[in-house]
Structure formats: C-alpha cells, structure tokens
Amino acid sequence: GENVEQHPSTLSVQEGDSAVIKCTYSDSASNYFPWYKQELGKRPQLIIDIRSNVGEKKDQRIAVTLNKTAKHFSLHITETQPEDSAVYFCAASNGNQFYFGTGTSLTVIP
C-alpha cells in the first residue's frame, strides 16, 4: 500500500517568515495530493490540493509543488501569521483511499 512520510514533525518560524513542509509518497498510482490544516480538537480543513498533471499551484500565501519523478510534494507558506499555527497533514490518494502523512506542528512566533 501507499506510504506517506512527512517532515519535519515540528516547525517554529518567526512571524513573516516562510514555512516549508515536505512529503514523500511511495505509490506511483497516487495522483491527488491534498494538504489539510487541523487546529486543536477540530476537524481537518482542506487548504490546497494538487493533481499529478500539475507541477505547482498557488493560492495567496500558500503554494504546493509536486515532483512526480521523485515522488515528493511540498507545502510553502509565505508571510506566516500567528493564525497559521496548527498541525498540517499531507495526503496522497489514488482515487480510492487517502493516506495521510504523520503531520507537522507549525508554530508561528509573533
């Protein structure tokens, strides 16, 4: 089955700096890669996603890049704000099941 690895597990950045979270996957059939933000005790919320026919996608301060050959994808958050503090999960899907990464706890220091 699919194996998704995520790094780092924790990340602290100063407000205004950028944050980068990386994920790798093992199943070449995976073709959809969403990123979720989960605040404490709440449900995961989709923040951005990318499909395998695209190399990069951007939505305001958030961007995701995908390297299919290397089987890795990354989340980039620019101009971080304290409200960006949360746990972020990457996921990989082949159209059937979703497999999540282990999560990154991001803390943005004011």
Place this chain on the structure above:
Amino acid sequence: GAVVSQHPSRVICKSGTSVKIECRSLDFQATTMFWYRQFPKKSLMLMATSNEGSKATYEQGVEKDKFLINHASLTLSTLTVTSAHPEDSSFYICSARDRAGGPTDTQYFGPGTRLTVL
C-alpha cells in the same frame, strides 16, 4: 460548501458496552465515506472505506467484527465500536466524498467524536 456532521461529538462509556457513531453528509450525497482514528498529536489513521450499499473495506490490522460499519444511504454511515475497551478510547473522524460535481477526490471531514472508555 459541503458539510459533514458527526454525532455524538463526545461519548463516555463503560468497558464492554457498544457505541454507535453517526456520520452524515448534510448537503450532498456521498458515495464513499471514510472512517479515521486519531490519537493525540498523531496523524489520521484510515480504518475503513465505506461505500453505499456494500460492505466496508477495512485496512490491515483493523478488526471488522469490532468496528462495524454500515453505509445504508448516500448521506449516512455509522461506526459501531463493539465491546469497547479503554484502548479503544480515541478521536474518531469520518469524511465523505461528494458524489456529484467538483473534484471527485475532495474529502470533507466531520467534526470528530471523542470516545472515552472507562
């Protein structure tokens, strides 16, 4: 946007009893619902995939006789934790995939159910 509800949000039960958790898609039809388990500060662990009108597909290591899943309609799936024990205490989250329109892979998550088994 698509809304998924879960009930109850929190439940405390005695060891040996069974607990049923409901997952509903409120404004869309979900051909597929997923059940996840999440331990504190840990990732979401997929337990099973539930398709309307058919048996659920369980992930390796998940006991199908302990975690009974029923997906009787396009808007409702239930997870029953049978003969619950303290080690079953966890945060259970469901998600649903929209049947019509939009990216077919998009999952919408319920708010989760905190189960505590005494």
